[in-house]
Amino acid sequence: MVTLSDVAKEANVSKMTVSRAINHPEQVTPELLALVEKAMAKLDYHPNSIARALVNNRTNVIKFVTLEDIDTTEPYYMNLLFGVARGLKADSYAIQLVTDIDQIQKGNADGYIITGAREYNYPIFNELKKPFIFFGETSSNFDFVDTDNRYGTSVATKYALERGYQDAVFIGIDVKEGFEYAREYGYLASMQERNLEPKIFRTGNHSHLAEKLIDEQIENIKPNTCFICASDRLAIGVCRALSRLNKKLPEDYGVIGFDGVFLDQVSNPQLTTVKQQIFKMGDMLAQLILEKIKQSGSAQGQTYVKPELVVRGTTK
Amino acid sequence: MVTLSDVAKEANVSKMTVSRAINHPEQVTPELLALVEKAMAKLDYHPNSIARALVNNRTNVIKFVTLEDIDTTEPYYMNLLFGVARGLKADSYAIQLVTDIDQIQKGNADGYIITGAREYNYPIFNELKKPFIFFGETSSNFDFVDTDNRYGTSVATKYALERGYQDAVFIGIDVKEGFEYAREYGYLASMQERNLEPKIFRTGNHSHLAEKLIDEQIENIKPNTCFICASDRLAIGVCRALSRLNKKLPEDYGVIGFDGVFLDQVSNPQLTTVKQQIFKMGDMLAQLILEKIKQSGSAQGQTYVKPELVVRGTTK
């Protein structure tokens, strides 16, 4: 292994000059700098990040904690994770995946990115000695990054009505979570703005449940209505039911999903959806936690990332 | 930060006794061991993995390299990755995600897990100074873990014919890759065993392309045929086309997919598929690379993991 000393010898300077050439080149005269760079190139020197980590009291590891019972097959988290990896790349940080809550404290890390946190988990976080940041809104004053859910369904609802659908119905997920409330709120507000009566149905987040729901409720729903769905899964179920009932998409009815990860691509017809910028949010999480580490824990605030309406085959 | 010395003082022993109590407890008398453990508990001591890494010349980091242009939304890799994370958990290794080929050499790692390797990448691997292992068969003599693709399509084909389908047709992916050849081979061999004439169609790996293919070819395909597909994406397209052509599943035709990751769950009717044990393979990759690191690079061999036929709604 080529070390700092080897380079120093090769360049006939001290270790410190080499170290400075790497970390604070402005403090080194151009001549020496050139010498050092030449020596580094010749010996193919790569700094040992471990030794560096030791003196800096850093581990160069971020723990990526997934607390809820995540279906790890969800492409959603893959995007987030690759976004995080992207954000960590420049600083060559590594990620430690933690799914087990009692693994949080095991081993070392410089910081935590936490997804799926619930209220009753909060005590744990307060014990953490290193900075952390959440993915997903929290009720406490913690730093987080989340999708602007209200904005998403609001844009979707307005778009549907502008495109000539007479009514908009919300198909929601039957959970008591902030993201669902926010999505419903965005829909509600947009309906009220237009003096339309909102109509919300809820069911579990599975396509076949949504399918069943439409079967049961189709008679209570006016023609030329657009379904604003809280997820792509639900939207796909709605499409399937409508297609089976011989309704024409996008003429007779419209369908708009939410998420825009993977599922929207494999459906047929292709789904109009509110696409979350998950990769970007992953990247932001990484940048924010790195910043927080550098600033030894100072708050990074709460960030909402606007999703984007992607118009495809299921709306006029 | 609580260090080895702190514990030593607390327990009135030397640093080395503490170190040994942790790493070689059998070399320490029970009395001292108890003292040390008490002190560690009292001070809430956690070994500093970085300092440990420095002396051992280890980084406790594995690079997970994805060379092909992965659609990172593919749930496939998420499963693999969580499998790897699972395998690394006990040794509290971290993962560094590398998608950029020139990032391979940047920073340090103890080993590499490499997916999507092509022949022309091989020179790069030979330059690596640390152990590596592949996910996916390689033509060179490198260590790898892969699905037993032949076995998978062979089992699927045999099952279809046993269940009373008169014929089996293979819908393949239009690529020149080992996995595709292997899947075709498994089908071919099973057909020949029964003296049936194999029939293979190929197209791009998209559901709508498979759909189109069936539209065009349905007249050339006997009723009561089972479609053995090289992927779930293709299988879903086949189902969609058949459904549109008013063919009944599983009575008139059968469909069997390949992969069994996520997609098979959201399709309707639920897909019979050859399910790859991806999580398990990830776990194995982790264990193998850790073993290889411990044994300073000794070969771990080539492992094929048998996939499993999951029978659901699209076959009799």
Added chain:
DNA sequence: TTGTACGCGTTATCAC
């Protein structure tokens, strides 16, 4: 069985 001295590769500090 237990303890001492030193080294791992790097950077901060303080002289020069």
Added chain:
DNA sequence: GTGATAACGCGTACAA
């Protein structure tokens, strides 16, 4: 602007 020295936390080698 540059270099010598100590320090980061731990483990190996050797001595007691």
